[in-house]
Amino acid sequence: MLAALVFILLCVQPGHGQTCTEGFAYDRRARQCIDVDECRTLPDACRGDMGCVNQNGGYLCLPRSLYNQPYRPDTPALPNPVYQDPSAGFPDTFLPAVPGGGGGRGGVEPSYPRVRSTAQCILGYTLAEDGTCNDIDECETNSHHCNPTQVCINTSGGYTCSCTEGYWLIGGQCQDIDECRYGYCQQLCANAPGSYSCSCNPGFILNPDSRTCQDVDECEDEPCSHGCFNTYGSFMCNCDEGFELAADGTTCIDLDECSFSEFLCQHRCVNTPGSFSCICPPGYYVFEDGRSCEDFNECDTGNNTCTTAQVCFNFQGGYTCLDPLQCRPPYVEVSDNQCMCSAENPACRDKAFTILYRHMDLSSGRSVPADIFQMQATTRYPGAFYIFQIKSGNDGREFYMRQTSNVSATLVLSRPIKGPKQVVLDLEMVTVNNVINFRGSSIIRLTIFVSEHPF
Incomplete structure (x- = not known):
C-alpha cells in the first residue's frame, strides 16, 4: 500500500526585510526565496520505515519498500503527476512532472525516487x-x-x-491570545489562559453578550430635588427657572437673577420670587426672548399723530412727522425729495445743481468707526472726476467722508454720538472736468435721528 504524508508548517521566515512562505528561506546572496530541505533540517521528519523525500516547498514520507530501481532514461515521463479515481485503478508508475511539459523520453533526473506500486488508492486513503x-x-x-x-x-x-x-499558532506552538490587546471588551478587560473576561466602569452594566456595556439610568432613583438629566455613565441635576444648584450638586436654591448679572435684561431687570422680568423704555416692547427690547414702529401700526399731508418717519424708540418738501428759490421741486437749480438760471451759478433729501436713524453710543451711509455719482462724464466732502453740519467732527472709488464715497461715524439728537449733514459731491473747464456740485441733505438708547 502506498502511503504518503505531507507536513506543512504554518510559519514565515524573515530575512533581510523579505518574507517567504512556509518551506522556503530567503537567500541574501541570491536575493530570493529558496526551498528548505526538510529531510536534512528536521530530525526524524518521517517515522518508522518511512523515507523522507524533499519537495519544492515541502516533503513526502514514503515507505522504503516502495522505492524503485534507478531512473531509466527510456521510461516515458508524464507531463504532470497522475491521479485517478481509486475505483478505476492507479497506474504502475508515479513520476514527477518534467519541466517544460510534453511527453518526451529522457530528460532531467527526478529530485526524489520514482515509486512503482500496484496500489489502487491515492495518498491518504486505504483500500477497504x-x-x-x-x-x-x-x-x-x-x-x-x-x-x-x-x-x-x-x-x-x-x-x-x-x-x-483562545490560542493561535506561533512558531509551531499554540500560544494564548491576549484578547484584551485587541479590544475584545468595550471597557474593562482581564485576560486569562485561552479566554478573557469583560467588566464595566462605574455607571455601566455588562450586557448579555458579556462584552459591551450599557449605561445605567441613575435618574430612575430620583437623586435630584428638581430635575435629573441622565448622562453617559453618570447623571446631572438641574433646577427650575429662578433657582440655582447648590454645592451638593443635587438640591436647588432660589436665585436673584437681577443681582446675578447686569446684562440679563437689555434695559431694566425686575426680580420676582423664583423668576424675573425685563422692562423696556417707552417706544419699545419686550422681544420674544423676554430680555431684549425691540423698537415699536408707530408708523406701521398707525399709532402716531402725523396728518395725511405729512410723512411718518420711524426711528429707534420713536417717530417724527415730516412736512411736505418745500424748495426755496431759486430751487424748484422735481420730485418728492429733490430740489433742482437750473444752470440756465443766473441765480444758480454758485449753487449746487441738485439737493436730495434723505433721512436715517442711528442708535445712541454706536460703536465706532462705523460706515453708515453710501454716496455715489449716478451719471459719469468722460474726463470728469469727483470730490466728496461734508459741506456743513459736522460741527462736532463726529463724521468724515472716505472715498471708496472714483465715483463713490462712504460716510463714516468716527466718534460716538449720544441721543436723543437730530443731526443734519450736507454731503457734497463736486464734479470737475478740466477738459471743458466745468465744475459743479450736488448735495445730499442727510437728516440723522439719534435715539435715546443704544438699542
Missing part, C-alpha cells in the same frame, strides 16, 4: 475490503506530526494542525 478507498484518519491513528500543544483535525486525504479557541 469492498474495494473502495477510505480516508485514513491520521488523528485517530496517531500518525500525524502535530505538536503536543496543537489539535489534529482530519481532512480528506490528510490532516491539519490547529489550536483550540
Whole structure:
C-alpha cells in the first residue's frame, strides 16, 4: 500500500526585510526565496520505515519498500503527476512532472525516487475490503506530526494542525491570545489562559453578550430635588427657572437673577420670587426672548399723530412727522425729495445743481468707526472726476467722508454720538472736468435721528 504524508508548517521566515512562505528561506546572496530541505533540517521528519523525500516547498514520507530501481532514461515521463479515481485503478508508475511539459523520453533526473506500486488508492486513503478507498484518519491513528500543544483535525486525504479557541499558532506552538490587546471588551478587560473576561466602569452594566456595556439610568432613583438629566455613565441635576444648584450638586436654591448679572435684561431687570422680568423704555416692547427690547414702529401700526399731508418717519424708540418738501428759490421741486437749480438760471451759478433729501436713524453710543451711509455719482462724464466732502453740519467732527472709488464715497461715524439728537449733514459731491473747464456740485441733505438708547 502506498502511503504518503505531507507536513506543512504554518510559519514565515524573515530575512533581510523579505518574507517567504512556509518551506522556503530567503537567500541574501541570491536575493530570493529558496526551498528548505526538510529531510536534512528536521530530525526524524518521517517515522518508522518511512523515507523522507524533499519537495519544492515541502516533503513526502514514503515507505522504503516502495522505492524503485534507478531512473531509466527510456521510461516515458508524464507531463504532470497522475491521479485517478481509486475505483478505476492507479497506474504502475508515479513520476514527477518534467519541466517544460510534453511527453518526451529522457530528460532531467527526478529530485526524489520514482515509486512503482500496484496500489489502487491515492495518498491518504486505504483500500477497504469492498474495494473502495477510505480516508485514513491520521488523528485517530496517531500518525500525524502535530505538536503536543496543537489539535489534529482530519481532512480528506490528510490532516491539519490547529489550536483550540483562545490560542493561535506561533512558531509551531499554540500560544494564548491576549484578547484584551485587541479590544475584545468595550471597557474593562482581564485576560486569562485561552479566554478573557469583560467588566464595566462605574455607571455601566455588562450586557448579555458579556462584552459591551450599557449605561445605567441613575435618574430612575430620583437623586435630584428638581430635575435629573441622565448622562453617559453618570447623571446631572438641574433646577427650575429662578433657582440655582447648590454645592451638593443635587438640591436647588432660589436665585436673584437681577443681582446675578447686569446684562440679563437689555434695559431694566425686575426680580420676582423664583423668576424675573425685563422692562423696556417707552417706544419699545419686550422681544420674544423676554430680555431684549425691540423698537415699536408707530408708523406701521398707525399709532402716531402725523396728518395725511405729512410723512411718518420711524426711528429707534420713536417717530417724527415730516412736512411736505418745500424748495426755496431759486430751487424748484422735481420730485418728492429733490430740489433742482437750473444752470440756465443766473441765480444758480454758485449753487449746487441738485439737493436730495434723505433721512436715517442711528442708535445712541454706536460703536465706532462705523460706515453708515453710501454716496455715489449716478451719471459719469468722460474726463470728469469727483470730490466728496461734508459741506456743513459736522460741527462736532463726529463724521468724515472716505472715498471708496472714483465715483463713490462712504460716510463714516468716527466718534460716538449720544441721543436723543437730530443731526443734519450736507454731503457734497463736486464734479470737475478740466477738459471743458466745468465744475459743479450736488448735495445730499442727510437728516440723522439719534435715539435715546443704544438699542
